[in-house]
Amino acid sequence: MNRRHFLQGMLAGAAGLTVPGLRPTQAQSRPNVLFIAVDDLNTWTGCLGGHPDAQTPNLDRLAARGMLFTHAYCPAPICNASRTAVLTGLRSSTSGVYWNSAQRQHFRRFPQTAEHITLPQHFMQHGYRTLRAGKVFHYDDPASWDEVYDAERIAGIDSFDRAHPAHNGIAGLPEELDWGPLDLSDEDLTDWQVVNWAAERLDRGFDQPFFMGVGLYRPHLPWFVPRAYFELFPPEAVALPEVLPHDRDDVPAIAVDNVFERANTHQVIVEAGAWHTAVAAYLASITFFDERLGQLLAALDASAYADHTVIVLWSDHGWHLGEKQYWSKDVLWEEALHIPLIITAPESASIPVAPGSQCARVVSTLDLYPTLAEVCGLPPRGGLDGVSLGPLLQNPDADWDRPAISTRDYMNHSIRTAQWRYTRYVDDSEELYDHVTDPLEWHNLAGDSQYDDVKAALARYLPEVNLPSVPKPANQSDD
Template sequence: MIFKKIITLISFILFIGCNNDKSDERLNVLFIIVDDLKPLINSYGSNEIFSPNIDRLASNGVLFSKAYTQQAICTASRMSFITGMRPDYTKVWDLSTRLRDINPDILTIPEYFKNHGYQTVGMGKVMHGARNNDPQSWTIPFITNDMFEYAKGYKMPANLYQSSDIHKKWDSLQAALDADPKADRGWFAVNSVMKNANLRPLTEMLDIPDNAYADGASTLKSIELMEMFKKNREKFFLTVGFQKPHLPFTPPKKYWDLYDRNEIKLAEYQLIAEDSPGEAYHKSGELRNYHDTEPNMDENGIVNDDKQRELIHGYMASVSYIDQQVGYLLDYLNESKLDKNTVIVFFGDHGWHLGDHGLWNKHSNFEEATRTPLIISSPSIDGGFVNNSLVELVDLFPTVCDLAGIPVPKKLHGKSLLPLLDRKELKVKDFAISQYPRRCNVMRSVIGAYPDDCTLMGYAVRNDRFRYVAWIKGNYEDRSLFDISNIEMEELYDYENDPLEKKNIAYENNYKNIKDGMIKDLRSVIWSK
């Protein structure tokens, strides 16, 4: 009897020990989201960009050269990749719908890691599209900009700026709002006041510390938290959402100084594509939210060359600013030895137009808006190579689970990229799908005035050579039955012969079979019948 008890006790101890070993083998995750980041990075072939730290990450990890967002706007993209579900499932297509309004029980990546015993924490711009940054996703309350510790002598940026004039006006405006309970505190109302006062510029160039702005402050907070997790021997899923290179472009002066504005090249092709529908474009409404935009536009909405160079200069400087923050994170991981058990996922939520097709911002189905950088590094993979197959941001959820060592949830829309990271497969899919709505009142601030109801959705299918876009009319909340007669307009671009998307060839007979095949691909993912 005593012998049986001893055997039982030993078995229990071994069981606990094995479970602890299994838990210890799981990897931490550093999830780095960069707002509006297109692949304008040295390691992606943009030699004019100074990005040594992102390049360092790429040299140790796997760089995906053809990664695509599911919708080129912050809210829809983020709520899609953070849940592993496409926008037609989340129902977040715009700036007003919130994640759990329609799907209250939807699962997010950090929530899933939390359920598996991880410490989960996020900061910066992460859950844009969820109410209050989705409290149920985090074991530690989400850290907002007003909670950061900024550089000595600096308080939280005023409406993203550190200019003293802007701070004065901003403080005055906030005092007026506090004094009037009936005042409109909405984003557009408040920013209209700043714009009308000529205190909402596209750029700011001040000689101040990195952590005078939120991105620099969030880097230091991330390091502080990782050090805490290390000391407590806790597994963590830490998400840092860098807010540049989103407008306004406000990196510290030293990053502007990396570039000579006179040598900056403008977009090679700034016209609309031949035979393309007007719905493929927008009015660069996001850019127009700043006071110095329209004075530098002509009657057709084309930004003059000097302003274009300033904007591109600001974008490039902002990328280099974020690159330095990535460098600080990598240095800490290396010095703390956490790099030995931490997965790093680095990506942009979507791309950004820098004057091509006469467009600025995102909000389209073109290559410049939908393609984004994606770099994954893990101690469990032998990196240092480029994968040129098509992948989607919706693939991140299953991938990060596989890499961390936790089960992959069922019924996710994405596919794990682990076979690509392990070099067991060359590709996991043949095409990527993006989408963008038009004729929508909810998007009026972004693309200009349209009729009140959303009546048109552009679905883009991107394969290795072509992009096909079907502009489908009707109620796009119902995708149970495909009706080809609802395709109102089409686009087709051949990137082998037309990399700048100069001509829409959707109506040329020579490409009918290609178009039909891509319609079939689209139907297989979006429609149930």
């Protein structure tokens, strides 16, 4: 405890309040949770090696503090569906929350989930104070939080504005797909403000264990970050993803349908000579995120809670930057589904996690709800679709035969096992990829009858409950 904390403690003690960070009470014996949700971060990180030029020193340091899951997948490839699944512990096909719309796709509006106890609420019911800074739910759930903070958005920087000076100037792209350097400092951006609020809140202290959600917005579009980050990635020096021309020739038509596709985004970018600059802009945005993560971890480490806090970092889904001639998320392919997931847990947790450990088993962030409950010693909650990753946190090589299931709208499911990705769409079209021989998913084997048994074995994992999807408006944004 530094002198400032000591003095604060003295003052608080004199006022008869609980002294932050001193003697944990009975309720405080449970570890705190720092729950970090990253927006649109794929595996282009140092520790996951998804891109050779990625620079994420703080994320890599966080991975070294706990367990890095090298094969973690999101339950759905768009923000609202994925976050709702993680925070309710229910698949899209169980909740009926398949896509983005504040009015029509909020789980509280659906009878089956109107009274559902969310992950933060489960902690709240067991003596935790719950807080959120930034975007954790895609559309917030006030019942889940005791305290919330939203930074004030800056017009044209955190939203989409073709008139912004950083606008890339390329005609024909979807409005959201924009990038460019800002002549602003880190402090001007909402992610800095979100982390700064979290830091101040940690410094003020708690008199009960806390569950703090921190939502970091970058590398979500638009890729507007301060110029210094762009200077780290000269476009001519960054590698492009490895891509097979005409990769889509063996893919069913139903696999893609959104504004990015209808705008022929890949063709527009290639013809504008902008593929390298777009990749560089995404990498710059990732390193901006990584700096905010470093800022947050430094605040935790300077607080009274450094040694008694479980840290979870996850991304809501991945992103394509030209793989399969596609840009964005919202598809059931590896680049849109494979995500970073890191869990650290101190000695005081019910399941401590060995620093520097890695787990290569296929897991889903659907499992975070039961996992965090177990790691923190809370009673399990029934009726969830996921299971605790506790056995893997104790032994990353433990037997694990659960696939990761990702769902995109009604009755489109993708089953990922250690060897296979099998996708079955609502119109019965299929994809099958062998990740042992084809890690980039170039060759769809679904039409080859020699794999009928493989497909049949994987199809047994398809969810049996499939709630109908509320009809989607034609002009639906892919936010």
